[in-house]
Each structure stands twice: as C-alpha cells, then as structure tokens.
Amino acid sequence: MKATARAQTNIALIKYWGKRDEELILPTNNSLSLTLDGFYTTTTVEFREDLTRDLFYLNNQCVSGIPYNRVNQFLDIIRQKAGKHVFAEVRSTNQVPTAAGFASSASGFAALAAAGSKAIGLTLDDEELSRLTRRGSGSACRSIYGGFAEWQKGELSDGSDSFAVPIKPQDYWDIRVAAVVLHADMKKVSSRVGMKRTVDTSPFFKGWVDSIPHDLEQIKAGISERDFEKVGSVAEANCLKMHATTLGANPPFTYWYDTTFKVMQHVQMLREKGIPAYFTIDAGPNVKVLYLPENEVEIKRELESIPGVTDVILSKAGQGISYL
Ligand code: PMV
Numbered sequence: 001m002k003a004t005a006r007a008q009t010n011i012a013l014i015k016y017w018g019k020r021d022e023e024l025i026l027p028t029n030n031s032l033s034l035t036l037d038g039f040y041t042t043t044t045v046e047f048r049e050d051l052t053r054d055l056f057y058l059n060n061q062c063v064s065g066i067p068y069n070r071v072n073q074f075l076d077i078i079r080q081k082a083g084k085h086v087f088a089e090v091r092s093t094n095q096v097p098t099a100a101g102f103a104s105s106a107s108g109f110a111a112l113a114a115a116g117s118k119a120i121g122l123t124l125d126d127e128e129l130s131r132l133t134r135r136g137s138g139s140a141c142r143s144i145y146g147g148f149a150e151w152q153k154g155e156l157s158d159g160s161d162s163f164a165v166p167i168k169p170q171d172y173w174d175i176r177v178a179a180v181v182l183h184a185d186m187k188k189v190s191s192r193v194g195m196k197r198t199v200d201t202s203p204f205f206k207g208w209v210d211s212i213p214h215d216l217e218q219i220k221a222g223i224s225e226r227d228f229e230k231v232g233s234v235a236e237a238n239c240l241k242m243h244a245t246t247l248g249a250n251p252p253f254t255y256w257y258d259t260t261f262k263v264m265q266h267v268q269m270l271r272e273k274g275i276p277a278y279f280t281i282d283a284g285p286n287v288k289v290l291y292l293p294e295n296e297v298e299i300k301r302e303l304e305s306i307p308g309v310t311d312v313i314l315s316k317a318g319q320g321i322s323y324l
Pocket of ligand 1: 011014031138139
C-alpha cells in the first residue's frame, strides 16, 4: 500500500479564474496551460493499518494545522473512492522554489493524487486522475499531462465532465518560461479568496468569462501553427484581463507590486527592440516570461537587470505524471 509519484507544475496561458462550485472545485471557464520541467513535487504515500491519523511530512518536516488540512480532506476523498478506511503517511518534497511564486499546490496535489490513488489500489486513467486531482486544487488537474493541456470546465453539477485533456506533448515545441522573482512582501490574497470575491462582486467578471472562448480558439490556433507571437500575445492579454477583474471587486485588490509593473514594461520594451517575449502573472506579484531558446541569454540578462528582481529561474516544457 505504498507508491511514489512525481508531478511538475504548470503555468496557465489562459487562466482559470472563478468557480461555479466551491466544494467540488468547478470552474466558470476553460483554461489552458504549459507544464514546466523546472518545478516539481515528489510524493510517497503509504496507507498503514497501525496509524490512528494521517501524517504529512513536507520537505522532511512533519507539518499539521490549518494550512495542511486540505491534504487530509483530499486523502478522505481518495479513501471514500476506494471504500477503505485506513490512514496514510505522506512524504512530499517540493522542487518548487516557494519564492518563485509558483503555486506548489499544482504539482503538490497532482503528485498526491497519483501516489495516493495508486497506493490505495485504485487504477485510474488520465481522465479519472485529472478529475480526482481537481478536488485538491483546480490548477493541479492540468499537471497530469506534459506540454500543453486544457482543463474543460464541464457543465454537469456533479463535476464528472470537468477534467483536463492533453493538447500537445512536451516535445512538441521548445517554448520556454522565465520565472522572475521579485523582492515583495505584499500580503497575499489567496487564489481561493481572490476568485470568490471577484465572482461575487466584480462587474468585470462577466466580461472576463465572455471573452474566454475567443482567447481559447486563438491560442489553440497559435499552438497548432507554432506561432509564438500569437500564443504570447493572447496569453499576455488574457492575463491582463484576469487581473483587471480584481480591480473591479469589492473591496478592490491587486496582486501587482511596483516591480511587477516594471517587469511588464520591460518585457514590452524588449518586444519593441525585436526580442519576442510575453508575460503572464498568476495570483501573486511575480512575473513569468515566455520566450524562445535562441533569446535565452539576452532574456535572462535583461530580466536580471531590472531593479527589485532577485532571481530569474529558467524552465522548459515539462512532462506529465511519472511513477518512481
Ligand atoms: O488552483 P489554484 O487555486 O491554485 O488557482 C490558480 C489560479 C491561477 O493560478 C491564478 C490561474 C491558473 O489557471 O493557474
């Protein structure tokens, strides 16, 4: 009753922003992502009859309390699915520099779902695994696959048609992402809280949802044509629209910091100089920059030169779930 799995994180090019069901984690829009090789979580799950509660070790430290309750709740879902009532020891190692501003929840829940379901004896195909992973963290359901993946929001109220599907594999296109780490100590509004406040109060939310089908169609065309400018410009515009919804919320909020804005302007300036680069930003201040391999050296140098940038971490397209 023991299994180990590894999952890589992903960056959304068309963002998931807004839930129609908080409990089942059902989104209001489809999203599309690129899995990244630089950031991953390795998790071992062992279900043991001798345990009287779940034990969770994160980077070799036993952790418990409110931030980790989601792990226990997720194990409950796995137990219920398998019809077994046995506690687990979970050991997770994150190769996701927390400072890089990547939600380690994406790789974390994907690895936990894969290792946990295998350890308890469930045999799930990718679609079933993605559906299960979604219950831990929405964005994680896309990390089942390498390369480009799309989370189909689904229509049904039980969530059975809400899961991710592969779009193009890891080796389809060598497109890269620089994670630009900023010196910022802003109080963070979690994605969960930010989404809910936006859905409930922002008059811009409807415009956001209405604009998704066109963005998706455009980005998929760009991916099929390997048209970097098309993919980059659609992703950048989609990110700006998502962040605009937060300014319309009540109370209003933003994830941006002054340096966030400086990086965005620098990326636009690089394009004016003829270097193709586009940014995207998740629910935090750090910026991710899409670029092509031939511009890697210059991109890194340029991003590192921006005052307030503390690190630039480079990544290629990553692979889907692997079992170790
Ligand atoms: O799955 P969560 O709760 O970490 O939400 C992720 C939301 C964004 O990162 C902002 C967008 C996305 O699609 O990953």
